[in-house]
Amino acid sequence: MEEVDKILIHSLRQTGTDIGEDVESVKQFSSELIVEAVVRCLRVIDPALGNGLSPSLPPGMSARFRLGMSLAQACQDLGYKGEIGYQTFLYSNEPEIRSLLMFLVEKLPRESAETSDQPAGKSVLLQKAIAAQIKAQLALPWLPPSCRLPLHYKTQTPGPSYSFHAQPLSVPYSLKGSSKKQPKEVREYYRDYLLPVTAQPSQPISVPASLLENHASELSAAQEWENEWNSQGLLTRLTPEEYRSRKRARLQKRIEEQLRSTAQPRPDSHSATRSTSDLAEFLNSFGGTSAGGNVLTKGTRFTHTEKFTFTQEPEKAAQQMAAAANSLPSSHQSEEDLKAQQQEEISGLQQQLQQLSVQIEEVGGEMRQLTVSISQVSDELKQREVRNTEKEDSVRVKKQTIDLLPDAENNLVKLQSLVESSAKRVVHLASQWEKHRGPLIDEHRRLKELCSNKEMESSRMLSEIKDLHDKIRQSADEAKKKEGLYKQLITEYETLPKDVSRSAYTMRILEIVGNIKKQKEEITKILSDTKELQKEINGLTGKLDRTFAVTDELVFKDAKKDESVRKSYKYLAALHENCTQLIQTIEDTGTIMREIRDLEEQIETEYGKKTVSNLEKILEDYKAIRQENSALAAKIREG
CATH class of the missing domain: 1.10.418 (Actin-binding Protein, T-fimbrin; domain 1)
Structure with a gap:
């Protein structure tokens, strides 16, 4: 046991x-x-x-x-x-x-x-310990703060909680980066100037959240790249670097096309001039040009008017300020007069500003009308050019026909002969084409079949490559698991006592197996002996019954004739009866001994059941239940 x-x-x-x-x-x-x-x-x-x-x-x-x-x-x-x-x-x-x-x-x-x-690795053991601790804390009953003991404050008092605020991090070695060697300047920046990860966030509380966010984004990017490469990249039959460069070039091309389409003026749009000026400012800011030089060198009427207006206004403002300065008296004026004069100047400037804004809106409306009219005129011009080309072609054909009319019969004969020669030439070319067409069709079919075979072979190889990728991934996972198992076994082996050898456990197992074999042999021997004894007892019983029957018959025949034989017959019957009673007594004794052994075993099992201690526990629990019932009854009476 x-x-x-x-x-x-x-x-x-x-x-x-x-x-x-x-x-x-x-x-x-x-x-x-x-x-x-x-x-x-x-x-x-x-x-x-x-x-x-x-x-x-x-x-x-x-x-x-x-x-x-x-x-x-x-x-x-x-x-x-x-x-x-x-x-x-x-x-x-x-x-x-x-x-x-x-x-x-x-x-x-x-x-x-x-x-x-x-056995598992250290990380698995740590996870198990964390899970066991969480389960133990969840198993504890919750108590309100007023009823908590000092022991419960450690497990049920909430700790400081902060919001999950992640910030971007700069990591030298990242899954997002390419596998190419980094430039020397980048490595020097990482080594000499880049702050540690714990110092990059603005607050130390944001470090764990930033690390988790960075790690999750790297894992998701790696997973997305792996899925894209397995589903689309392998079909292109390119290397990963070539596939990335091709994808980057397509993305740059799309961005350029989008910028070009945005930069083009739209006459039907209400804000065409504004988008053009915004794009000009955008390109100026990128190109690093001065305020005077414009990237969009082709000006419009609105831009020239705006330039003229806003270049002339500062001159007028300067003249007005000079006139106002000259109009001031030499004597000191009061502050109220100065404020009133400034207010008049501000109101005048505001009126001028309103007039200028009204003029700008009017000019903008005229510009929109002009752009619409220009687009209409350009469309009409294109249509007229198309009609002119069609008319020129028809005039050219009619002119050639008119030139051929004076000698119509000869020209018809020449045209008919030309048509016949063209037909013969077409027939000759068709016959030659049929000669060349058969081998070309056979070659085309052969090449097509070869191409289909190559495609089937490439698809088969692609499926094999995918299977190999899966097997490599599974092998890598198994290798990691086995490596963790190996480390755990090494640590367990180092912690095991060195004085206990494997041979001791082997000897103990062999001894247990030997004892079991001996017990089985003894049981089989006892069973065989019991069977032999039962057979012998059955044989002796049968022999005794047969001997008694024969003796009884012989003695009974002589007992009729001789008195002494009659007494011996009585003694024989008494002996047989006594022997039968003796055998019955022996069998009853064996039955009683077996019952005694069964009772002793039952007594031992009853002792093993702890009946006395269980009765004591039952009495204590009974008293506790009576106390609880009395307490509940008292509460009910009070209520």
Whole structure:
């Protein structure tokens, strides 16, 4: 049973049950530990069935009884056929608990059991520890702040919370970058001037969020590139660098076309002149030109008018300011006169500004009308040019016809001979073409078939390449897993005691196997001896019955004639009866001895069930229930 208990304890620890290192057998399990082990197993086997059960015993007795009944019902739903009830968990005994735990361990999913038996890396162990800590914190009941003890403040008091604010980071080595060697200047910048990642965000609180955002964007970009390359890149039969450069060139071409289409003036648009001026300013800002030089050198009437107006206005303003300065008296004026004069000047300037804005709007309207009229005139001009070309062609044909009219008969004969020669030439060319057409068609079919074969071969090779990519990815994943497993095994091997050798475990296993073989041999020997004894007993019994029958018959014949023989017959019958009673007594004695052994075994099992201690627990629980009932009754009377 020791080996069975060790296997059970190991499996229960893998399910998340908190079993101490000093617990070595099921006999040492307490009621709390039994409940926790059963609930953990139920959650692994059927989460919907076990998530509603608490892994810890509640303080109240009624709640304990309800929890025990719920656990018993859940085990019966899983298919447990043994006798089970609330007493199995509250007043447990070793055989019942062992059989129940063996049933639950056998019901555990094999995949989880296999993965739990395999050692994992440090990251997996850390994740398991985090998950166990979170489960333990979630299992604790929530309490309001006024009822919390100092022990609960560590787990139920919320810590400082901050908003998730990510900022862009500059990382020297990134998945987004190309695999080409970086220039020397970039590497010097990274080495000498780039700040650490923790110092780049404006606030230290944003560092984790920025790192998570950067890492997620890199992973998504790598995943998108891999999907695009597997779905579209491989079909182009280009290298990844060529595919990237081709994609970049197409993107630049699209941007240039979009800019050109935006830069072109649209007569039907209301803001054509404004877009032209905005584009000019945009190009000036990029080209680094001065304010006087314009990239769009071809001016319009509106631009010339605007230039003339805004170049003349500063001169007028300067003249007015000079006149106002000359009109000031030499004596000191009061501040009110100055303010009134400034107000008059401001009102005059505002009126001029309004007049200028009205003039600008009028000029803009005229410009729009002119652009519309220009577009209409240009369309009419194009149509007239097309009509003129058609008329010129018709005039040229009519002129040639008129030139041929004076000598019409000769010209008709010449034209007919020319048509006949053209027809003969066409027939001759058709015959020659038929001669060349057959081999060309055969060559075309051959080349087409060869091209289709090459396409099929390339598609087959492409599918093989994709399969190889998948196999490489799977092999890389398996290699990573095996490498983590190897590291974990190395760490476990280093932590194992060096004084215990493998041969000791091997010898122990061989000894256990040898003992089992000896026990089997002894059992088979005892069974064979029992069978032999039973056969011998049956043979002797039959021989005794036959001997008694023959002796009885012979003696009975002589007893009719001789008195002494009659007495011997009576003694023979008495001896046979006494021997029968003796055999019956021996059989009864054996039956009684077997019953005694069965009773002794039952007594030992009853002692193993802890009947006395369970009765004491039942009495204590009964007293606790009576106290709870009295307390509830008192509350009801008070209410």
